Amino acid sequence: MPEDYSTKIVTMNYRRSCTKFTGEQLKILIDTFNRKPYPNYATRQKLASEINIEEPRIQIWFQNRRARHPFRKRSKPEEALKSSQDHGQGDLEERSQARRSRTYYNCSQLHILVEAFENNPYPGIVSREQLAEEIGVPESRVQIWFQNRRSRLFSQAKKEPDEDLEQ
DNA sequence: ACTAATCTTATCAGGTACCACCTGATAAGCCCATTAGT
Numbered sequence: 001m002p003e004d005y006s007t008k009i010v011t012m013n014y015r016r017s018c019t020k021f022t023g024e025q026l027k028i029l030i031d032t033f034n035r036k037p038y039p040n041y042a043t044r045q046k047l048a049s050e051i052n053i054e055e056p057r058i059q060i061w062f063q064n065r066r067a068r069h070p071f072r073k074r075s076k077p078e079e080a081l082k083s084s085q086d087h088g089q090g091d092l093e094e095r096s097q098a099r100r101s102r103t104y105y106n107c108s109q110l111h112i113l114v115e116a117f118e119n120n121p122y123p124g125i126v127s128r129e130q131l132a133e134e135i136g137v138p139e140s141r142v143q144i145w146f147q148n149r150r151s152r153l154f155s156q157a158k159k160e161p162d163e164d165l166e167q
Numbered sequence: 168a169c170t171a172a173t174c175t176t177a178t179c180a181g182g183t184a185c186c187a188c189c190t191g192a193t194a195a196g197c198c199c200a201t202t203a204g205t
Contacts, residue, residue: 018171018204102191
């Protein structure tokens, strides 16, 4: 049936293939999670090189873990977040790299991104990798760029009806 | 079935330019988001 066939093709260059963690990697991840459910960028990078997994995969892993393992509970999430982030005694580098540093796109990079977005606002993994290589930016940043762009396009579309009335 | 990947929405934060706006990065999702690979 053509349905399955086309679905498969779309799927195949749609999603990145699932990362399979080894038991040893999982052990380290879980151990870190239990101490710090909200690792900052420096911590995630350290983990990444320690277990030889790309940092974006680690970020996703923590997001999924927080969603499914309510590492709970007592204090509100805000407090857990606070205590795990700025409470990082020691680690100087963690302070300097609390978040990934902002990515700056130049005009030609933006032009390429915008053009691709107009072609397809939901690029699959293959397209994102190609774009990333073309403009010299990690694929994870391209993905974030598309997410933010879609999001702002949606919220703008919601506001427009009001503004039409204003004129 | 389990869980990595993805999506939308809301918010934080750093820069620019002048205090508000733009936009990249992060977090949550509630009868605990949805989708899909293994």
